[in-house]
Amino acid sequence: MKKITSVLSLVILALFFAYNYAQAQVVDSDMIGKEAPAFSLKNIDGKMVSLDNFKSSKGAIVIFTCNHCPYSKMYEDRIVALDGKFKGQGYPVVAINPNDPATYAEDSFENMKKRAKKKGFTFPYIVDETQTIAKAYGATRTPHVYLLENSNGKFIVRYVGAIDDNPQDEKAVTTKFLEDAIAKLGAGQAPDPSHVKAVGCGIKWKATAAN
Amino acid sequence: MLLLCSCPLLHAQKPEIIKMSQVAAWDLADNDTLYVLNFWATWCKPCVAEMPFFDQVQREMKDQKVKVIFISMDFRNEYDKRLVPFVNRKNFDSKIVLLDEPKYNDWIDKVSTEWSGAIPATLIVQHSKAIRSFHEGEFTYETLKTKIESLLNQ
Numbered sequence: 001m002k003k004i005t006s007v008l009s010l011v012i013l014a015l016f017f018a019y020n021y022a023q024a025q026v027v028d029s030d031m032i033g034k035e036a037p038a039f040s041l042k043n044i045d046g047k048m049v050s051l052d053n054f055k056s057s058k059g060a061i062v063i064f065t066c067n068h069c070p071y072s073k074m075y076e077d078r079i080v081a082l083d084g085k086f087k088g089q090g091y092p093v094v095a096i097n098p099n100d101p102a103t104y105a106e107d108s109f110e111n112m113k114k115r116a117k118k119k120g121f122t123f124p125y126i127v128d129e130t131q132t133i134a135k136a137y138g139a140t141r142t143p144h145v146y147l148l149e150n151s152n153g154k155f156i157v158r159y160v161g162a163i164d165d166n167p168q169d170e171k172a173v174t175t176k177f178l179e180d181a182i183a184k185l186g187a188g189q190a191p192d193p194s195h196v197k198a199v200g201c202g203i204k205w206k207a208t209a210a211n
Numbered sequence: 212m213l214l215l216c217s218c219p220l221l222h223a224q225k226p227e228i229i230k231m232s233q234v235a236a237w238d239l240a241d242n243d244t245l246y247v248l249n250f251w252a253t254w255c256k257p258c259v260a261e262m263p264f265f266d267q268v269q270r271e272m273k274d275q276k277v278k279v280i281f282i283s284m285d286f287r288n289e290y291d292k293r294l295v296p297f298v299n300r301k302n303f304d305s306k307i308v309l310l311d312e313p314k315y316n317d318w319i320d321k322v323s324t325e326w327s328g329a330i331p332a333t334l335i336v337q338h339s340k341a342i343r344s345f346h347e348g349e350f351t352y353e354t355l356k357t358k359i360e361s362l363l364n365q
Contacts, residue, residue, distance in 0.1 A: 051285075070254050072284070074286075093322055103256070128328075139216040139331070140327055140329065141328060141329055162316060163319075165314050165315075165316055166313050166314055166316070167313065168286045168287065168288070168313040172313065196316055197315070197316060197319060197320075197326075197327065197328045198328060199315040199316070199319065199328035199329075200328065201255070201329070202257075202330075202331070
């Protein structure tokens with residue numbers, strides 16, 4: 001009887017922790033230094049894309065973004081330029097759209113295809129339909145960038161946040177946070193700062209999702 | 212005389228374009244006004260949805276030294292195209308300004324270190340009474356009115 005009680009209390013304890021774990025929200029800056037959550041999401045070409053696709057890269061630039069958000073639009077050309085500059089250096093861009101298209105139809109999978117074609121995206125533009133990947137990364141806004149470093153096959157988050165310091169006017173940018181972070185990694189150093197608040201649109205969560 | 216008619220176009224409101232120093236002036240004002248500073252943009256659906264609640268509270272509490280100020284984070288180059296038409300269409304009683312500070316990371320922590328950078332966000336402040344309350348996310352009419360009343364009774 002005593003044994004059953006102790007087993008039962010262990011089960012209850014486990015359930016309690018599982019419940020708390022499920023409730024705990026990931027904060028983006030807490031990801032720094034940790035392994036990036038794995039994903040396998042559908043690209044606009046219909047193929048699945050995962051971090052395994054970048055095993056031979058030095059890292060990856062994961063950007064949560066979308067179609068409708070004015071901030072995302074401001075950065076589209078800059079994101080294409082980032083991929084052009086850094087894919088060859090071992091840091092390809094992967095764009096993830098986490099938005100519920102019920103909020104803005106502009107963010108639908110069909111419209112992702114159109115937008116990518118129009119803007120000439122050179123990188124995967126994948127959809128996080130269940131929004132679990134955005135939550136696992138602690139992403140809250142678009143655009144919201146995560147710089148990953150491939151460390152012996154594990155992708156470690158090294159920088160989180162904004163791409164640069166001026167969404168509205170690329171010409172007036174004075175600090176390129178993401179590019180500076182990549183340069184630091186290249187020099188074998190830790191990015192500093194490793195986190196800069198990403199100002200942008202809030203991710204449009206599904207109504208049923210707790211947030 | 213016909214030229215003096217009150218044509219809407221002649222009365223088109225042009226929101227003032229401000230810098231962060233003006234926000235700081237409201238934040239640190241040494242007077243008896245409770246400032247309700249709401250950060251929003253024309254393209255932000257939840258922001259636009261909550262604006263009538265703020266304006267209603269402003270009308271109801273105008274004798275109580277409560278001042279609602281809608282601080283737009285619209286892009287400067289869309290001032291004429293988006294902000295001015297919006298302001299004139301809505302015709303709110305509350306003051307509307309455009310905050311021309313494109314380098315967000317230089318100033319969002321000054322509004323609140325709790326601010327993630329998403330809008331809507333609201334700072335309710337009366338420096339002379341050491342009232343300073345920040346809220347990220349939407350308000351309803353009830354939650355806003357309750358919040359302001361509780362701060363006024365502090």
